[in-house]
């Protein structure tokens with residue numbers, strides 16, 4: 289027996305040595321790597337912790353305690369400062385620069401991500417595509433997807449309703465769900481229906497890839513960033529997230545490439561027979577159309593880029609909407625009344641969704657009240673930029689702009705209160721009818737960014753979110769779990785994400801009319 293204890297002691301002792309050793313090596317690596325020079329002219333902000341956390345390098349403090357770093361920075365240096373991230377320094381500028389920098393030709397969003405996400409490694413194909421042809425995905429979204437919101441409505445409603453039914457079922461009794469995964473699955477299915485077409489949208493492996501690929505890219509690059517650059521090419525092959533990334537790209541290719549050939553064929557046959565090419569309602573076809581003359585276009589990377597940009601952002605927003613409904617249940621009745629009145633008259637016609645002004649205001653207020661990030665407009669300065677007040681931004685600088693104006697009471701009356709009709713009221717003012725929409729871009733709410741890199745997918749996101757909320761609000765009652773506290777949101781650098789353990793209760797209600805019946809499209 290004693291021998292067993294002795295062995296256990298030895299094992300525990302060895303484990304402690306291993307843990308302490310590994311922690312020391314990692315800390316040493318943290319200090320050694322990313323020794324990029326700070327940007328001249330901007331004070332460096334650091335936040336000191338107590339206890340063992342005093343050992344943490346500032347790049348880790350930024351990851352773990354970004355909100356405090358930003359608050360400390362703006363309290364001490366309201367004109368801007370820099371923080372240390374794992375890939376070097378970032379300038380944080382006050383919100384007043386957003387307007388001046390919004391369309392600056394020397395600032396790039398894609399190139400800012402280049403160092404953060406290890407685009408040169410296999411598996412990061414979707415990020416590489418953005419760098420090779422910055423305009424390709426943007427043009428597919430702006431010139432095809434956004435122009436097709438009418439024709440794709442039927443597909444989105446169909447997939448959304450069936451995904452919501454699969455997730456939440458048909459029980460008229462309250463059921464408790466951990467909502468985050470359900471919502472991610474619902475959004476992934478509805479988005480994939482439009483990105484990949486009906487057949488591939490129901491492919492289980494592709495759905496899993498569309499949900500996991502973004503997370504794996506963030507995890508893989510985060511782990512690679514912790515290593516000194518000389519070790520990365522070797523350790524890359526040992527990191528499980530990197531292996532998953534390569535497999536995801538490989539499997540996506542295996543499944544999507546044959547479908548590309550089928551669609552190409554259909555389009556060619558129509559052209560050969562002299563008929564009008566069929567109006568396609570999925571992004572594979574739109575990519576083929578937009579890549580005319582570019583035979584080397586990588587449609588699989590394009591698909592991964594689309595799902596990476598679209599699915600988690602939209603699902604985080606929908607989770608926040610559900611959390612808000614639980615917190616202020618009195619908003620449900622007016623939202624339902626608006627949906628019933630508009631859809632009963634118009635069905636899913638082209639003009640119906642824009643008439644849901646309270647729902648639009650709800651979505652914008654959710655973005656204001658429960659932001660996804662504390663900063664926006666991440667940019668790399670490609671050539672030196674001199675600002676109007678003489679501030680110099682050297683080439684190579686990466687910057688972010690403060691996006692916490694959403695809490696400013698001088699801009700938003702009662703800023704600390706959720707007001708569902710806030711933006712609908714503002715739209716009723718004369719001359720402001722077309723402003724204050726969910727998709728409108730302003731420097732005071734930059735959930736979709738601002739300027740030339742602002743989110744091109746926001747019109748589709750708005751369309752999808754409104755359809756999801758129409759289905760959810762008419763088919764289900766939603767409430768908080770009685771006597772249970774919601775877990776706190778999780779924070780990471782400047783980002784805020786809904787806790788994966790967030791729970792709500794749902795029960796089926798009898799909807800006023802069948803949202804998926806063909807009658808709903810008769811006036812479309």
Ligand code: HEM
Nearest residue numbers: 597598601602605665666735736737738741742743745749
């Ligand atoms: C509620 C959902 C969404 C949110 C909150 C969101 C947010 C953002 C933000 C903050 C940016 C950076 C803008 C800037 O820095 O100025 C961005 C860029 C982008 N988004 Fe979205 N997004 C959403 C949905 C989508 C969807 C559905 C798509 C695709 C269909 C999409 C595609 C893109 C692309 C391609 C870019 C890069 C634009 C560029 O490089 O110029 N997003 N998005």
